[in-house]
Amino acid sequence: MRNPPVNSLSLEFLTELLISLEKLENDKTFHGIIITSDCPGIFSAGLDLTEMCGRDPEHYAEYWKAVQEMWLRFYLSNLVVIAAINGVSPAGGCLLSLTCDYRVLANNPKYAIGLNETLLGIVAPFWFKDTLVNTIGHRSAERALQLGLLFPPAEALRVGVVDQVVPEDQVQSTARLVMAQWLDIPDHARQLTKTLMRKPTADRLLTERDADIQNFVRFICKDSIQKSLHAYLEKLKQKKG
């Protein structure tokens, strides 16, 4: 991912990601992809706050549809998808990594990962929650979501948000080793098993997709939510000054 400075998942970047995924899926010489970051120290800052702040309802609906599409397409991809997480990964960044089949995280205490939405005064939607529950179990997910926990590497490994923590200079090579192991499995059997495991979760969003967009637009348009997001963005900008 190369969307400096922080790989935020803007509408444009999400569209590029989806086009890239589609191209790779349509090229039958590809069997797997490794998602990693070109921004030093940051895997992805998550959803782009500027797409959710100070815009009109039509824009929010279009943006949310793209976020849903990213989740659906990566979560259900027939390719083996591995995240080589070489930086901090809050909220939507964590969600993107949770769509992958395997997560390798660099062992740097700054590289926290988690669904921290509540800390921003917003609520992770049911399909964010379902993805986390499927990964770490109900009790750990409930605690992590309510408290908006961002896990440092050792904790992330203990709770199961990531599958492996390795020295920073070994993230890419480890992801490639893991890829080789996953690609050794007969493709059709692996793909069908992935579908079996993930389709019920994806189907829930597919059947409630429009309602979910409407919920998002209603929620994000609230004055109180706009104020919190605006204040949060300002705080991020003032950090430098």
Ligand SMILES: CCCCCCCCCCC/C=C/C(=O)SCCNC(=O)CCNC(=O)[C@H](O)C(C)(C)COP(=O)(O)OP(=O)(O)OC[C@H]1O[C@@H](n2cnc3c(N)ncnc32)[C@H](O)[C@@H]1OP(=O)(O)O
């Ligand atoms: C009833 C139920 C209804 C449910 C309805 C749905 C509810 C809504 C659900 C929404 C789910 C949201 C998911 C998300 O992903 S929200 C985004 C969460 N992300 C964060 O909190 C991360 C914020 N960023 C940071 O903490 C830091 O930037 C970071 C640690 C990633 C990097 O720090 P660093 O010091 O290296 O860089 P800066 O902070 O100086 O940032 C550089 C510039 O980038 C801008 N920035 C940062 N993050 C974002 C972002 N997520 N979106 C847009 N822009 C971002 C930052 O402002 C700086 O900009 P300037 O250069 O202009 O100052």
